[in-house]
Amino acid sequence: MSILEKIFTAIRGGAREVGEAIVDKNSVRIFEQEIRDAEDKLNQAKRDLTEVMAKEMQAARKIESLKAEVERHEGFAAQALEKGDESLAMEIAEKIVELQSELDEQERARKSFAAHVERLKGMIKKTGKTLTDMKRQLVMVKTTESVQQATTAINNNYASSGSRLLSAKESLDRIRQRQQDLDDRLAAGEQLKGELEGENLQARLEAAGIVSNSNKQAQDVLARLKAKKAG
Amino acid sequence: MVDLGNLAEQLTERGSNAADSGFFFEVNTIPGDVDVLQVVVEDRDELPIFVSASESQLLCIAYLFREDEVKEDAVADMHRAMLASNVPMPLSSFATIDGQYVVFGALSVNSGIEDIVHELETLASNAVDAIEAMQSFLK
Numbered sequence: 001m002s003i004l005e006k007i008f009t010a011i012r013g014g015a016r017e018v019g020e021a022i023v024d025k026n027s028v029r030i031f032e033q034e035i036r037d038a039e040d041k042l043n044q045a046k047r048d049l050t051e052v053m054a055k056e057m058q059a060a061r062k063i064e065s066l067k068a069e070v071e072r073h074e075g076f077a078a079q080a081l082e083k084g085d086e087s088l089a090m091e092i093a094e095k096i097v098e099l100q101s102e103l104d105e106q107e108r109a110r111k112s113f114a115a116h117v118e119r120l121k122g123m124i125k126k127t128g129k130t131l132t133d134m135k136r137q138l139v140m141v142k143t144t145e146s147v148q149q150a151t152t153a154i155n156n157n158y159a160s161s162g163s164r165l166l167s168a169k170e171s172l173d174r175i176r177q178r179q180q181d182l183d184d185r186l187a188a189g190e191q192l193k194g195e196l197e198g199e200n201l202q203a204r205l206e207a208a209g210i211v212s213n214s215n216k217q218a219q220d221v222l223a224r225l226k227a228k229k230a231g
Numbered sequence: 232m233v234d235l236g237n238l239a240e241q242l243t244e245r246g247s248n249a250a251d252s253g254f255f256f257e258v259n260t261i262p263g264d265v266d267v268l269q270v271v272v273e274d275r276d277e278l279p280i281f282v283s284a285s286e287s288q289l290l291c292i293a294y295l296f297r298e299d300e301v302k303e304d305a306v307a308d309m310h311r312a313m314l315a316s317n318v319p320m321p322l323s324s325f326a327t328i329d330g331q332y333v334v335f336g337a338l339s340v341n342s343g344i345e346d347i348v349h350e351l352e353t354l355a356s357n358a359v360d361a362i363e364a365m366q367s368f369l370k
Contacts, residue, residue, distance in 0.1 A: 153263025
């Protein structure tokens, strides 16, 4: 069963006590140990790989030099035969056989090192993948744990502060109401600003004599009434 | 692992000094087994955002409503609506935690303060929008 399935089952089961961990601490510890073991294994494999690759290169260098040596001795043997020195040629031939067998041995060693390198590379790749996967799963477990602890802390905080959790609709109404209030205040501000500007305009128009001052109008009316009475 | 105390300081500084963005918020620390930051966004006091950290991620969670606030015959429709909005909803996803519906966002612990503030701002708006969108499913 994957970790995610385990978590899912535990949550859906819902039979947990308050504060009881979804994934028990001991299995988390075991899992963390497995991850550390896999990491050690991976590091060991990487060290081994470096070592085996070095040996493979050494073998390759030795093979090159042995091949050159065989070639050189074949040249010597040909020269000895040309000079008709059969016994010297024979001695050289024996040396060639010796070199050849050493060469075969080095070839076998190189092949075996190369195979070992391939095996280690495969193992490193596989262990690396497994490790990434294990770490991802551990993150799920830890996150579940952390969310649970956080939820407990939040709930305790609400309980201790005595504040009631509002229903979503109440919360939304309050937020919307506050936004409406703000909008209203802004609108009222705009209106007031407009009115003030309007007053200013009225004053300027009066000063310019374009519209008559309301005080002046009253004086005019009074003057007219006085004139009428006198008449 | 993110140092939540340090993050709280940075967020407090940023939340009280948001002249250019207009995104003001307060930060309180809730002590517990793991520390949790409570971020209260200006004018959205009823929908605080809770920030907690695990080894690999920062989780920002806004609680929407309890399961018992949902009309019994509307649960399946609401779940479909949530699944359908999960991808279009920027940075946040719907989820349930302990019988409560939430929207949440997860960030890498390597996120910068601006990323975190952006996440909080988006989540705060998403939370209000989400309740509004799911209103018809609520009692």
